Amino acid sequence: xxxxxxxxxxxxxxVLLVGVSLKIAAYARTPAPLLIPTTPAPTTTxxxxxxxxxxxxxxxxxxKANLWTWAxxxxxxxxxxLVLIRHLRYFTEPVWSWVALAxxxxxxxxxxxxxxxxxxxxxxxxxxxxxxxxTPSDHLMLALLLSIAASGLCMKFFSxxxxxxxxxxxxxxxxxxxxxxxxxxxxYLHLLLVASLLLxxxxxxxxxxxxxxxxxSRNQADNPREKRHLAPWAAELEK
Amino acid sequence: MADAITAPPxxxxxxxxxxxxxxxxxxxxxxxxxxxxxxxxxxxxxxxNWQETHDAVIAKMGELLSKYRSLKVYLDACVHCGACSxxxxxxxxxxxxxxxxxxxxxxxxxIYRRYFTLPGKLFPKLVGARDLTRExxxxxxxxxNQCSECRRCSVxxxxxxxxxxxxxxxxxxxxxxxxxxxxxxxxxxxxxxxxNNLGLPGPALENTLEGLEEDVKEDTGIDVRFPxxxxxxxxxxxxxxADFFAEPHIDSLIGYAKVFHASGVSWTLSSMASEAGNFGMxxxxxxxxxxxxxxxxxxxxxxxxxRIVVGxxxxxxxxxxxxxxxxxxVGAGANDPYAIQLQNQLDLRYKQxxxxxxxxxxxxxxxxxxxxxxxxxxxIITFHDSxxxxxxxxxxxxxxxxxxxxxxxIKTVANNFVEMRxxxxxxxxxxxxxxxxxxxxxxxxxxxxxxxxxxEALQQVTDSHGVNFMATICAIxxxxxTKVLPIYGFDRRVVGGVHQLVSNAIKLGDx
Numbered sequence: 035x036x037x038x039x040x041x042x043x044x045x046x047x048x049v050l051l052v053g054v055s056l057k058i059a060a061y062a063r064t065p066a067p068l069l070i071p072t073t074p075a076p077t078t079t080x081x082x083x084x085x086x087x088x089x090x091x092x093x094x095x096x097x098k099a100n101l102w103t104w105a106x107x108x109x110x111x112x113x114x115x116l117v118l119i120r121h122l123r124y125f126t127e128p129v130w131s132w133v134a135l136a137x138x139x140x141x142x143x144x145x146x147x148x149x150x151x152x153x154x155x156x157x158x159x160x161x162x163x164x165x166x167x168x169t170p171s172d173h174l175m176l177a178l179l180l181s182i183a184a185s186g187l188c189m190k191f192f193s194x195x196x197x198x199x200x201x202x203x204x205x206x207x208x209x210x211x212x213x214x215x216x217x218x219x220x221x222y223l224h225l226l227l228v229a230s231l232l233l234x235x236x237x238x239x240x241x242x243x244x245x246x247x248x249x250x251s252r253n254q255a256d257n258p259r260e261k262r263h264l265a266p267w268a269a270e271l272e273k
Numbered sequence: 274m275a276d277a278i279t280a281p282p283x284x285x286x287x288x289x290x291x292x293x294x295x296x297x298x299x300x301x302x303x304x305x306x307x308x309x310x311x312x313x314x315x316x317x318x319x320x321x322n323w324q325e326t327h328d329a330v331i332a333k334m335g336e337l338l339s340k341y342r343s344l345k346v347y348l349d350a351c352v353h354c355g356a357c358s359x360x361x362x363x364x365x366x367x368x369x370x371x372x373x374x375x376x377x378x379x380x381x382x383x384i385y386r387r388y389f390t391l392p393g394k395l396f397p398k399l400v401g402a403r404d405l406t407r408e409x410x411x412x413x414x415x416x417x418n419q420c421s422e423c424r425r426c427s428v429x430x431x432x433x434x435x436x437x438x439x440x441x442x443x444x445x446x447x448x449x450x451x452x453x454x455x456x457x458x459x460x461x462x463x464x465x466x467x468x469n470n471l472g473l474p475g476p477a478l479e480n481t482l483e484g485l486e487e488d489v490k491e492d493t494g495i496d497v498r499f500p501x502x503x504x505x506x507x508x509x510x511x512x513x514x515a516d517f518f519a520e521p522h523i524d525s526l527i528g529y530a531k532v533f534h535a536s537g538v539s540w541t542l543s544s545m546a547s548e549a550g551n552f553g554m555x556x557x558x559x560x561x562x563x564x565x566x567x568x569x570x571x572x573x574x575x576x577x578x579x580r581i582v583v584g585x586x587x588x589x590x591x592x593x594x595x596x597x598x599x600x601x602x603v604g605a606g607a608n609d610p611y612a613i614q615l616q617n618q619l620d621l622r623y624k625q626x627x628x629x630x631x632x633x634x635x636x637x638x639x640x641x642x643x644x645x646x647x648x649x650x651x652x653i654i655t656f657h658d659s660x661x662x663x664x665x666x667x668x669x670x671x672x673x674x675x676x677x678x679x680x681x682x683i684k685t686v687a688n689n690f691v692e693m694r695x696x697x698x699x700x701x702x703x704x705x706x707x708x709x710x711x712x713x714x715x716x717x718x719x720x721x722x723x724x725x726x727x728x729e730a731l732q733q734v735t736d737s738h739g740v741n742f743m744a745t746i747c748a749i750x751x752x753x754x755t756k757v758l759p760i761y762g763f764d765r766r767v768v769g770g771v772h773q774l775v776s777n778a779i780k781l782g783d784x
Contacts, residue, residue, distance in 0.1 A: 057349070064342040067559060069595050070435065072427045072664055074672035074700060089431070099356035099429035107354070157355070162292055164355040166370045167379065169401035171392070172353050237392050238400075242432055245350030250343045251433035256667055258595045259624055262607040267340060268599070271563060272611045
């Protein structure tokens with residue numbers, strides 16, 4: 035199991051990195067021939083950076099759209115961030131001091147993450163419009179994230195796993211010096227699910243994370259009268 | 274058939290409607306005939322062999338994915354969160370779930386997934402991917418012609434996904450395989466052949482303008498000119514051709530002329546560029562968009578004007594403000610010979626191009642105009658923000674100037690101004706229901722239903738404040754409301770232009 039999971043993680047991490055890099059490169063390479071910011075929009079680059087920051091940290095547009103969806107996704111995403119920070123303790127030796135400080139928050143975040151996901155799923159099941167637009171993969175994605183959270187919480191609250199062993203396994207992977215993984219069903223499940231999440235990231239709607247930064251309606255400055263904006267293929271038409 | 278069209282009932286509480294799947298599947302605008310298609314460089318009709326069309330659609334989609342970052346990112350990024358699902362006026366009015374912005378996008382996203390992504394190739398059912406069939410293409414034709422490209426959904430999307438971009442891509446693909454929409458493509462043909470969307474030839478335009486001079490003289494006793502093709506004029510006015518003879522559009526044209534008269538700035542219209550509208554945007558075709566705009570560049574160079582001002586037209590202002598610098602070099606800050614040729618001629622101390630509302634407001638602020646506000650006292654006025662002005666352009670120096678400047682003008686020329694409900698104005702404004710190339714009679718049922726949210730908001734201020742005039746700065750809004758207002762029980766003259774109000778109140782004598 036140690037070897038299998040190690041290889042799986044190497045593979046899925048590679049797929050994640052290469053896949054997302056390729057996607058980002060493709061987004062960056064594709065021209066945006068016309069200025070299409072959704073106005074009112076900032077007129078300067080500094081303003082655009084602020085708009086984007088508000089969008090990715092506060093979910094500004096979603097807040098305008100629907101308070102319930104906003105609340106559930108805010109709870110989920112913020113919790114996920116805290117949980118990821120908490121998990122950094124398995125990847126750092128010695129553990130960074132701010133990671134150590136964040137530990138208790140990360141623990142509660144594990145619970146609120148489940149709440150947030152449950153809220154999002156409830157909406158998908160009970161709101162007619164959202165049910166209509168949901169594909170099986172939308173449900174599976176929530177199931178996957180919920181199972182990851184549940185198996186993780188299970189190891190904290192019900193059957194403690196040997197976290198010293200987990201840490202040496204992960205550090206071993208990072209240093210290409212394999213260490214045995216503690217034999218524990220919940221742990222196996224947790225790691226398997228996380229690996230599959232990494233695997234599907236570049237091929238799924240999880241691309242919304244890098245995608246938002248490339249969204250022309252959000253990342254363009256509103257300055258068409260002051261600056262001439264011309265895509266290479268459009269410039270060809272003038273020749 | 275038109276007699277059967279009635280207004281949907283107002284929602285008692287404006288809650289989200291229950292779904293009525295398929296209720297608008299029969300909304301299909303007339304298809305462009307071979308002549309119209311070929312006149313603007315598209316194949317005349319669909320290939321007899323489906324496989325050929327199938328392959329051409331996928332190839333075109335691939336091409337657009339490599340040319341438009343918006344399309345590429347937007348097809349990937351959607352998480353089906355539903356933020357947009359209750360925001361479209363056509364969904365609210367029709368309750369057809371395929372008019373939810375996300376579902377409208379998914380009509381194309383499902384094909385994108387199937388042919389351009391790994392999971393869609395391997396597990397189509399799982400990710401909502403499907404094969405491209407003739408039925409899918411027909412569905413595109415129906416539902417992408419039920420989107421007015423108003424961008425309201427893009428305001429609320431956490432990733433800024435703009436359904437208008439998807440709709441434009443779909444129309445571009447449909448045109449490229451010979452499946453174009455008659456209304457838009459016929460109009461584009463007319464612009465190239467005659468010079469404007471309404472097919473008004475030069476001599477007729479000249480007559481109309483002379484007639485207007487006489488009317489205004491009779492009305493005010495003052496010689497207000499409507500100059501045409503005057504070389505060396507300071508300002509070239511580009512305005513939608515509806516302003517030349519449609520009601521209530523023409524009253525705003527008179528307003529512009531009076532403002533120019535009072536300002537003392539010399540101005541001219543152009544018979545070559547007698548159209549501000551640019552339906553190339555509606556069909557998402559960059560070449561047409563550019564070709565139609567080029568007439569403005571040619572007219573500006575030929576007449577040697579120093580400034581270009583644009584009349585009251587929503588999508589035209591989007592094209593002028595956001596795209597003209599890119600398309601034809603009307604703007605500033607260029608460093609290539611093509612654009613510099615024009616930018617050296619233009620007086621860059623002024624905004625290029627400038628909206629007529631910016632022009633008028635600028636004069637007002639400098640004390641250059643005086644008004645008799647009481648002349649508008651019969652009106653209790655509200656303002657309908659037009660979607661392309663509100664969400665795809667700007668006026669003035671600050672973001673949001675497109676909301677403030679027209680309102681400031683109204684408040685300067687009239688005493689009674691009332692706002693409609695909050696979430697129906699400014700960037701959250703509702704489309705009139707007739708934008709995006711849908712202003713055609715066979716789509717009247719859709720247009721009436723799409724107007725529902727705006728009519729509800731108007732009814733509210735009519736009941737509470739006695740509003741009897743809805744000012745707007747878009748030729749399509751004016752035409753659409755003139756048609757739709759009576760169906761909702763309003764007088765058709767409730768809609769009018771901002772410069773119609775200016776025209777009522779402006780004092781021409783004492784300047």
